[in-house]
Amino acid sequence: MSRLPKRCVFSHDACANQFLFMLSGGEIFFFLRAATVSETRVSLNFRTLPKAEVHIHLEGCFDTATIVHLAAENNVPLPRPEAELLTFEGLSDFLNFLDFICGLCRTRDQLAKAAYAFCERLRDAGTGYADVIVNPTHWHSWRDNLGGMIDGLDAGFAAAEQDGLPPVGLCVSLLRQQSAQQAIEVVEELGRLRHPRIVALSVDGNEAAAGRTGQKFADAFRLAGKIGLKRTAHAGESSGPDGVRDAIFLLEADRIDHGVRAIEDAELMTILVDRQIALGVCPSSNLILGLYPDLEAHPLDRLRQAGVLVSVNTDDPALLATDLPQEFAGCATAYGWDRETCRAVAATSINASFANADIKARLLRDLSAW
Numbered sequence: 001m002s003r004l005p006k007r008c009v010f011s012h013d014a015c016a017n018q019f020l021f022m023l024s025g026g027e028i029f030f031f032l033r034a035a036t037v038s039e040t041r042v043s044l045n046f047r048t049l050p051k052a053e054v055h056i057h058l059e060g061c062f063d064t065a066t067i068v069h070l071a072a073e074n075n076v077p078l079p080r081p082e083a084e085l086l087t088f089e090g091l092s093d094f095l096n097f098l099d100f101i102c103g104l105c106r107t108r109d110q111l112a113k114a115a116y117a118f119c120e121r122l123r124d125a126g127t128g129y130a131d132v133i134v135n136p137t138h139w140h141s142w143r144d145n146l147g148g149m150i151d152g153l154d155a156g157f158a159a160a161e162q163d164g165l166p167p168v169g170l171c172v173s174l175l176r177q178q179s180a181q182q183a184i185e186v187v188e189e190l191g192r193l194r195h196p197r198i199v200a201l202s203v204d205g206n207e208a209a210a211g212r213t214g215q216k217f218a219d220a221f222r223l224a225g226k227i228g229l230k231r232t233a234h235a236g237e238s239s240g241p242d243g244v245r246d247a248i249f250l251l252e253a254d255r256i257d258h259g260v261r262a263i264e265d266a267e268l269m270t271i272l273v274d275r276q277i278a279l280g281v282c283p284s285s286n287l288i289l290g291l292y293p294d295l296e297a298h299p300l301d302r303l304r305q306a307g308v309l310v311s312v313n314t315d316d317p318a319l320l321a322t323d324l325p326q327e328f329a330g331c332a333t334a335y336g337w338d339r340e341t342c343r344a345v346a347a348t349s350i351n352a353s354f355a356n357a358d359i360k361a362r363l364l365r366d367l368s369a370w
């Protein structure tokens, strides 16, 4: 798969006569050319930018070394040579691979290690908190044991937090192909568990293939609200604006995963602004999957300028070969974001997250000092 903003990008912000040169590793250097005297250089380091991530899948965070380790531990052959492990031939290959890697987590300890490694990934990106999406349908060993699966993941997240790694909330996701009854059963189980690690119900999967599913999942999402869960939904990526409308009006979503195709519907954008419903946008993911040819064509900044709450996220960072500083650097370069704009987008990510008030206050305090 191509690696979107790894290449060097050169762009120009006319009003400040400043040139942005993007380097790998998520840093941008601004060269401000004063008319008369020497250059001033200001460095923006997105690794130190206090931020949250609200659209990231645990299934998309296994790196090659972890996959090789787990496969050996379980005595399972790799589906292809190690060097080509994260090279995919289309969407179905990609989805099959998700099932393969999640199927390698067969014990409580293996789940805990995957959760711990996720928090290390957050630390490395300078991410202070994440709502992580987990879709139980991928984790075959835990198919009839959601409680055991949550327990194993929670053990890893708790150990990580004890070691000073960033805190995490869990968004348990339905698969779009599941039935209404299966969805209700998942939420009823979440109601029985009432696990403090679980912050939200989510739904993901290919909307283009499954068609409109808002009506089908409306009861499950209503029930989730009743048991005190937040609600998110993938929409406005493989679906158009209708998918976003369904997420708002049928699923009562507190936040939309992707949502970028709302740009095609002015009235819908007004609804998003009025209701302050944030979008968890994943620029590289959208480009790699061919939704837009490049960041200039991507609507992220037009949505932001129209007043829609947008955050920057990675979706499946290990599989898409990206990280959050790199996503911020790509956007800042393409859109000419200055320090204040970057800070505002990071603030949206923190405010739109389902972190508790203490975590949000701490991150926002750190952000004001960045």
Ligand SMILES: [Zn+2]
Residues within 6 Å of the ligand: 055, 056, 057, 204, 234, 257, 315
């Ligand atoms: Zn996603």
